[in-house]
Amino acid sequence: MITIFPTFFPSFACKADKCRHTCCQKWEIDIDEDTAETYRHTPGPLGDELHAWITTGDEGSACFRLNHQGYCHFLNEKGLCRLILEMGPSSLCQICRDHPRFYKFTYDSQREEDVTLAGTGLACEETVEQLLAEEGEMVFAVKGEKGLLSFEDLLSRLSLSLPRRLLHVHPSFQKDQVHQVLQLLEETNPIDREWTESLSFMENHEEELSRKAGRLAENLPPHFLTNLYRYIFYRQLDECEAYDIEDAACYSSESVTFILLEYARTGNLIRSVTRWSEQVEYDTENVYILLDNIWTHLRSEGS
Structure with missing residues (x-):
């Protein structure tokens, strides 16, 4: 196994x-059995x-119940975890220790090795x-190897x-393309009411938002959009065993x-x-909804 x-x-x-x-909201935070046992015996x-x-x-x-505001009860008013403050970092359950880190698993057929693709999720603003x-x-680095x-x-x-043309992202704000992107996302499971309302607003203001998005894209740091595209792509590289790599490229570009x-x-x-990542990357079913629809759409175009 290489990482x-x-x-x-x-x-x-x-x-x-x-x-x-903060990450400490909205999610149902599962507690692994070892940690749950520790919590049961905390005096x-x-x-x-x-x-x-x-x-x-x-x-x-x-799992932890959330309070009426949708936050973890143990998040204090300063945005810090009381369990860490009172019991130390080792007291956290596995998901709280790992989040927002992710680990995806695939295969290096050249070296006949299992591969772990590691990173941190885009739902985290620090990422x-x-x-x-x-x-x-x-x-990228390979653990234990020299060179990048x-x-x-x-x-x-x-x-x-x-294909080399797909190594970089070229966001399209043509009317039919924008409409397709929004329609695809409308088929995903909404994280909350705000997500549904924001999609509705975007569909009603497609032309205005498309023009503004095009201008904003031109003023971003030079490599950011390419890096964002590739990072989204990177997280789904393991899915290239089930989907064509161009499906993953389309998913990332859209x-x-x-x-x-x-x-x-x-x-x-x-x-x-972070909002996009919360809705899509942190609901695996939504990732597959998008990839399945893209797979169908690209093949209907080619037929």
Whole structure:
């Protein structure tokens, strides 16, 4: 097993109270059994709170209940986790220790090795800020090996081949393309009412938002859109075993188009990326809804 990761991955650190949009909300936070057992035997007032705020989730495992505002009860008013403050980082359940890190698994057929693709999710604003801070095209490292891989090198290492025109993103704001992107996203499972309302607004203001998104795209840091496109692509490279690589490229390109439309709607680039990721990347079913529809659409075009 080898591990590949963007070079900025090892320097990732949670912003904690400096984050403008905490992770400790909306999600049903599952608690692994070992940690749940620790919580069950935690004494004192904190133990009483743990007992009161742990429930059983839809799949029968322990999880935290959210408060009436949709936040984890143990998030304090300063945006810090009380479990870390009172019991230390090792007290966290597995998902809280790992998030927003992800690990995808695929195969390097050239070396006949299993491969882990590691990174941090774009639902985290720190990840987006790391991408924005990249001064050139994103590169990747292989744990235990010298040298770095470009995105094209990485594809080659995984025995994947992509037409050169698809190595870069060229967001399209033509009316039919924008309409298609919004229609595809309308078929996903909405994370909340706000998502549905924002899609409706965008559909009613397609032309205005498209013009504005095109202007905004021209003023972004030189490599950001390409890096964003490739990072979205990178997270789905394991799906190239089931889908054609051009399906994944289309998924990534259309995701960038939507993010720019959302940026035009809100004026907040970082939140536009994290909002898209919350809706799509953190609901695997939504990823497959999009990939399935893209697969069907591309083949109907070619027939």
